[in-house]
Amino acid sequence: MPTPETVTDLIAPGHTTEPHSTPGAPASQSEFGFAVTTRLNDTCTPDDGAIERNGGKFQGRTGVITTPHGTIKTPAFIAVGTKATVKAVLPEAMDELGAQALLSNAYHLYLQPGADILDAAGGLGKFMNWQGPTFTDSGGFQVMSLGSGFKKVINMDAAAASPHAGADDSVAVGKERLAHIDDDGVWFKSHLNGDMHRFTPEVSMAVQHQIGADIMFAFDELTTLLNSRGYQEMSLERTRLWALRCIAEHFKLTEERRGKPYQALFGVIQGAQYEDLRRKASHDLGEMNFDGFGIGGALEKENLGTIVRWCSEELPEDKPRHLLGISEPDDIFTAIENGADTFDCVSPTRVARTSAFYTPDGRFNLSGAKYKRDFGPLSAECDCYTCENYTRAYIHHLFKAKEMVSSTLVSIHNERFVVKMVDDARLAIEDGTFFEFKAETLRRYYPKR
DSSP: OOOHHHHHHHBOSSSOSOGGGOTTOOGGGGGOEEEEEEEHHHHHOOOHHHHHHHTSOOOOEEEEEEETTEEEEESEEEEEOTTSSOTTOOHHHHHHTTOOOEEEEHHHHHHTTOHHHHHHHTSHHHHHTOOSOEEEEOSHHHHHHHHHTOTTOSSOOGGGEESOTTOTTOEETTOOOOEEEOSSOEEEEOTTTOOEEEEOHHHHHHHHHHHTOSEEEOOOOOOOTTSOHHHHHHHHHHHHHHHHHHHHHHHHHHHHTBTBOOOEEEEEEOOTTOHHHHHHHHHHHHTBOOSEEEEOSOOOGGGHHHHHHHHHHHSOTTSOEEEESOOSHHHHHHHHHTTOOEEEESHHHHHHTTTEEEETTEEEETTSGGGTTOOSOSOTTOOSHHHHHOOHHHHHHHHHTTOTHHHHHHHHHHHHHHHHHHHHHHHHHHHTOHHHHHHHHHHHHSTTO
16 A cells, blocks of 8 residues: 555646646656547537537547557547457458557466566567557456456446345355455456456556556456445445555656656446545545546446546546447447447457347348358448458358357458448548537438337
């Protein structure tokens, strides 16, 4: 735990445009940066009715994140390579389809192959042969989601919890709790072999420093929508104190590992569905010397934009905001217009492995018999490698034959679809057509709405 003297050094001196001059910050922190280039309200001038329907002014913007391994033009979709690989897709293919950065999972890499292996290999990027920027999460999401059995969902059905809705120790039906939290950290049981492990803010920082991503996240407690208001308040304070410990350990490790590329540290905003808690967390962490911020937590889909806006209104404008875990088109547009700069999700490759593919006119499934003699591309409007070289009929055959390359081909297409949609949204903000582009994209993708 930082002493009172070190805590002072962890607090940024206001929302200054020179965040990296903070006392106590490592000199190499200047290797990371963010600059806003365009504001949605300046280029699109939404009318009062649109602002009222949104619940407040739009916070969307474009920008550029600078890291030791390259830049990221925002808004940007960050593809997920959980175990140092985007499932079924080579890093070279991810580069060709336009992915700007990849996100891996500290929890999974800690368990296998071990963070020390990645450190010895020269860091995550070199280990997986990815030349661009990389992210790692703190492990907090996996500890909670695997611990409570709700797995990888951003929203949870209260009816699926046991023993009863509202319980602070609820777990999914048929699951056992694998994680136990206290004020110092978390004990959790490995989902691989049942071994017990201890994560604290200091351990999370040590693991992520060894993994070596350009951007990493502070260790936080991810609550569920079933937790009581009282527990949410207690958890928020725990996460605030953990944030201070993460910064202290981060600066210490950065100094000890001098000569390594600087790794930016993002604080994580929790607070569930409560406006006052989200704003408090954003204000509290916004005054700390973080390089950027993650907006986390299980949340209801219909409140996604509102929660992102609450956070964006409170957080420093000159630091990037990452929304953890979305990829559906309507969620993406809602997040962008309310201030999210980057976001990630496993969905494009996960659904690809079930033969589902994205098109401008919705999502479809190649397992249908109608595709057996369909010799067109997955999407006539797509420029990806798969659509330029393969037909629906061929990929339908691959799935029926249980050939592994089927997942590769659809994953390439799905990742390209989401990456390009976000790229086009960024261009639409810059040229003043964002709301028209959003309306047309969603009209086609959700024709029955």
